[in-house]
Amino acid sequence: MSASLSYLERSKLHSNPTAKAFLELMERKKSNLSVAADLNKKAALIELADKVGPYICLLKTHIDVVEDFDQDLVDQLTALAKKHDFMIFEDRKFADIGNTVKLQYGSGIYKIASWSDITNAHMVPGEGIVQGLREVGLPLNRAMLLLAEMSSAGTLAKGDYTVKTVEVARKYKDFVVGFIAMERYADKEGDDFIYMTPGVGLDQTSDGMGQQWKHPREVVFDRGCDVIIVGRGIYGNGRDAAKEAKRYQEAGWNAYVERISK
Numbered sequence: 001m002s003a004s005l006s007y008l009e010r011s012k013l014h015s016n017p018t019a020k021a022f023l024e025l026m027e028r029k030k031s032n033l034s035v036a037a038d039l040n041k042k043a044a045l046i047e048l049a050d051k052v053g054p055y056i057c058l059l060k061t062h063i064d065v066v067e068d069f070d071q072d073l074v075d076q077l078t079a080l081a082k083k084h085d086f087m088i089f090e091d092r093k094f095a096d097i098g099n100t101v102k103l104q105y106g107s108g109i110y111k112i113a114s115w116s117d118i119t120n121a122h123m124v125p126g127e128g129i130v131q132g133l134r135e136v137g138l139p140l141n142r143a144m145l146l147l148a149e150m151s152s153a154g155t156l157a158k159g160d161y162t163v164k165t166v167e168v169a170r171k172y173k174d175f176v177v178g179f180i181a182m183e184r185y186a187d188k189e190g191d192d193f194i195y196m197t198p199g200v201g202l203d204q205t206s207d208g209m210g211q212q213w214k215h216p217r218e219v220v221f222d223r224g225c226d227v228i229i230v231g232r233g234i235y236g237n238g239r240d241a242a243k244e245a246k247r248y249q250e251a252g253w254n255a256y257v258e259r260i261s262k
């Protein structure tokens with residue numbers, strides 16, 4: 001049901017302020033594109049964020065790969081998020097018990113909760129992981145996604161694991177606002193999850209290391225997902241990142257418009 005509603009209509013169904021603001025932002029900017037900025041130098045990451053900023057709704061980071069990380073990087077990224085109107089998603093994939101993830105999320109060098117609008121976690125440890133992250137994130141108005149599936153070949157996140165993950169998300173809807181998933185699951189009354197999908201490419205289907213890339217239309221129109229996450233398709237192989245981002249923004253948005261008008 002929610003696959004046929006506009007992002008703006010769906011923003012009204014959320015109580016989580018980040019989810020609400022994110023869906024409004026997507027509509028305002030006409031973008032369901034997230035760029036996966038897997039770069040290991042601060043300057044390169046800032047340059048990419050500035051180039052693709054006008055076309056994206058969400059910058060996905062792996063902050064722990066940045067060799068020269070410092071607080072100034074965070075300050076610059078959050079300033080770019082304001083300038084270009086996008087949100088930040090630290091793809092941390094927490095995977096420990098509740099008490100440990102609380103520390104990993106709120107403290108350490110990165111202090112992820114202080115700057116990342118959205119983060120995510122594996123369900124392997126059980127629902128304590130959500131309770132731990134929620135304790136830190138909710139007072140800061142943050143949101144999280146659960147990893148219900150992965151894009152890589154041979155992933156163990158499937159079947160019953162995925163079903164149980166969705167059940168936990170329903171229990172903590174004030175904080176768990178969506179999934180990393182490869183397709184949209186059947187809605188239950190009151191569901192409106194945001195589906196974000198990595199493994200998206202217009203030109204190639206595989207990287208030879210297990211990654212599998214699908215066309216944006218397959219992801220958004222056929223499979224009903226909401227956000228396409230694109231990395232190397234935009235910045236790899238000396239590509240013109242701004243030009244590619246525009247191309248992916250249009251492909252993702254057209255597939256969404258087609259979906260809600262069917």
Ligand code: 5IU
Binds near residue numbers: 036062180199232233
């Ligand atoms: N990513 C995946 N698959 C997954 C999950 C995360 O590719 O199932 I969860 C991340 C890894 C990388 C980005 O940061 O999404 C995809 O980048 P490429 O478009 O360059 O493959």
